[in-house]
Amino acid sequence: MRVAIIGLGLIGGSIARALAAREPGRWHVTAWSRGRAPEEALGEGAVQAVAGTPDEAVGAADVELVVLAAAPAANLELLRRLGPLLVSGTATLTDVTSVQRPIAAAADAVPGLRFVGGHPMAGREQRGYAAASPDLFVDRPWLVLPGPGARDEDITRVEALATACGARSRRIDPATHDRMVAAVSHLPLLVSAALAEAVTTSPDWPAAVELAAGGWRDTTRLARGDPVLGAGIASLNRDEILVALDRFEYALAAWRTDLSAGERGGLAEHFERVRSALEEGAP
Amino acid sequence: MRVAIIGLGLIGGSIARALAAREPGRWHVTAWSRGRAPEEALGEGAVQAVAGTPDEAVGAADVELVVLAAAPAANLELLRRLGPLLVSGTATLTDVTSVQRPIAAAADAVPGLRFVGGHPMAGREQRGYAAASPDLFVDRPWLVLPGPGARDEDITRVEALATACGARSRRIDPATHDRMVAAVSHLPLLVSAALAEAVTTSPDWPAAVELAAGGWRDTTRLARGDPVLGAGIASLNRDEILVALDRFEYALAAWRTDLSAGERGGLAEHFERVRSALEEGAP
Numbered sequence: 001m002r003v004a005i006i007g008l009g010l011i012g013g014s015i016a017r018a019l020a021a022r023e024p025g026r027w028h029v030t031a032w033s034r035g036r037a038p039e040e041a042l043g044e045g046a047v048q049a050v051a052g053t054p055d056e057a058v059g060a061a062d063v064e065l066v067v068l069a070a071a072p073a074a075n076l077e078l079l080r081r082l083g084p085l086l087v088s089g090t091a092t093l094t095d096v097t098s099v100q101r102p103i104a105a106a107a108d109a110v111p112g113l114r115f116v117g118g119h120p121m122a123g124r125e126q127r128g129y130a131a132a133s134p135d136l137f138v139d140r141p142w143l144v145l146p147g148p149g150a151r152d153e154d155i156t157r158v159e160a161l162a163t164a165c166g167a168r169s170r171r172i173d174p175a176t177h178d179r180m181v182a183a184v185s186h187l188p189l190l191v192s193a194a195l196a197e198a199v200t201t202s203p204d205w206p207a208a209v210e211l212a213a214g215g216w217r218d219t220t221r222l223a224r225g226d227p228v229l230g231a232g233i234a235s236l237n238r239d240e241i242l243v244a245l246d247r248f249e250y251a252l253a254a255w256r257t258d259l260s261a262g263e264r265g266g267l268a269e270h271f272e273r274v275r276s277a278l279e280e281g282a283p
Numbered sequence: 284m285r286v287a288i289i290g291l292g293l294i295g296g297s298i299a300r301a302l303a304a305r306e307p308g309r310w311h312v313t314a315w316s317r318g319r320a321p322e323e324a325l326g327e328g329a330v331q332a333v334a335g336t337p338d339e340a341v342g343a344a345d346v347e348l349v350v351l352a353a354a355p356a357a358n359l360e361l362l363r364r365l366g367p368l369l370v371s372g373t374a375t376l377t378d379v380t381s382v383q384r385p386i387a388a389a390a391d392a393v394p395g396l397r398f399v400g401g402h403p404m405a406g407r408e409q410r411g412y413a414a415a416s417p418d419l420f421v422d423r424p425w426l427v428l429p430g431p432g433a434r435d436e437d438i439t440r441v442e443a444l445a446t447a448c449g450a451r452s453r454r455i456d457p458a459t460h461d462r463m464v465a466a467v468s469h470l471p472l473l474v475s476a477a478l479a480e481a482v483t484t485s486p487d488w489p490a491a492v493e494l495a496a497g498g499w500r501d502t503t504r505l506a507r508g509d510p511v512l513g514a515g516i517a518s519l520n521r522d523e524i525l526v527a528l529d530r531f532e533y534a535l536a537a538w539r540t541d542l543s544a545g546e547r548g549g550l551a552e553h554f555e556r557v558r559s560a561l562e563e564g565a566p
Contacts, residue, residue: 191478200560213423231553277484
């Protein structure tokens with residue numbers, strides 16, 4: 001399959017490296033990105049061609065699948081600009097954006113666009129092509145959101161991309177997607193950032209940091225991620241995150257009540273309820 | 284050195300396994316614990332003797348160091364009961380409790396007690412001897428809190444235990460200790476539990492759990508730990524955790540404000556400030 005990848009950072013780069021490593025010879029990838037990542041990728045055989053502009057990548061001969069793999073706001077803008085150019089052709093357009101309602105709305109606004117939203121549920125705190133890994137998507141869900149102009153062939157192409165990367169593709173609609181990722185992905189990001197902020201701005205921090213153990217590292221890992229990506233996600237999925245935040249503050253208030261009471265039995269039951277719920281739902 | 288370990292769970296068991304693995308032949312350990320852990324440890328050579336009661340372990344011939352390694356509330360009770368028995372002897376009493384002011388107060392109430400509080404900053408979500416690891420303390424801080432009746436020899440013994448386990452010993456006072464661990468350890472535990480509760484009680488959870496990625500697993504890992512240990516810590520360090528919780532809620536309110544505004548630039552600056560603070564303090 002002939003693919004154009006726009007944006008060769010952590011996600012776009014990991015897709016390119018996954019295709020080259022897992023199904024060598026089956027994919028022909030043309031990449032465009034700012035910086036030197038496309039040349040690097042060409043040198044190591046992760047992509048087969050480099051385009052000088054996004055338009056050139058999309059317009060390359062016989063491209064069947066275009067993957068928007070830039071930051072969330074940039075993907076939205078790319079979709080608005082490149083979408084109309086694709087309507088006359090036979091290529092499928094997909095993306096890897098963490099928030100899908102705005103993307104879906106932009107795609108719906110281009111009649112006839114063969115758009116299938118995509119969101120691989122994988123990431124890490126490092127950014128850029130240097131951090132890209134061919135194994136990033138292995139056994140992870142890859143959410144697939146067909147737009148109104150998508151044909152079966154378009155869905156098949158996006159599912160083939162997900163499968164080639166080692167992911168498990170799964171259909172979902174944009175509203176459900178954004179609500180669910182607000183809960184399991186974007187709320188944890190905000191909570192992690194607020195926790196990190198509360199502690200690092202304390203006068204004790206310079207000494208306390210030396211006592212920080214694995215629990216601190218884990219709970220604040222998301223706050224170490226790309227600030228621009230975090231801001232793009234938070235801004236685009238604001239309404240759903242605010243709902244999840246309400247739910248979190250409600251739970252936190254219950255913890256404060258039990259903590260203030262200081263009664264060991266009640267606190268143990270509270271911790272046990274949470275642990276059981278996590279274990280029942282464990283993937 | 285002849286050591287008695289009271290409680291052979293994750294921490295006590297890891298100490299026994301570390302001493303046997305890292306300095307074989309240099310330590311003679313008598314252990315008491317509920318359940319079959321002491322016999323298991325004897326069978327694998329992690330301890331050299333098993334006592335039938337805590338009193339028997341403490342009273343074993345020539346014991347130089349007694350380690351209270353039960354749960355926080357149990358350690359407090361053991362200290363109150365066994366402390367007076369130790370005053371007439373030459374043994375040093377230490378512990379591994381996550382909250383040190385109540386322990387220090389109980390030790391101060393026993394005149395002449397050669398007590399040196401101890402808190403190895405390491406853990407994992409599994410509990411019990413089966414989860415004990417000889418490497419648990421390697422390169423981790425082991426906080427050392429000498430009581431008023433401690434002599435240099437007592438401090439040296441506890442520091443030798445920490446060093447033998449591969450940890451870095453570090454002196455601190457109980458009030459500073461409890462304030463700092465409230466920030467970097469106990470607040471993250473409560474936040475993790477509240478996050479897990481908020482999301483697992485949502486009607487979306489059964490479907491959303493399949494989308495949960497590494498960020499969700501990391502931010503909720505602490506909530507998967509031992510509920511009884513969590514409740515003991517939260518109850519004993521309540522006042523300091525409530526102060527840390529105030530600080531967290533203040534930070535969270537600032538995030539809500541920026542999120543509500545939805546302005547990408549402001550959110551990116553906020554994320555960047557937090558990331559820089561974390562990186563500056565990185566151990």
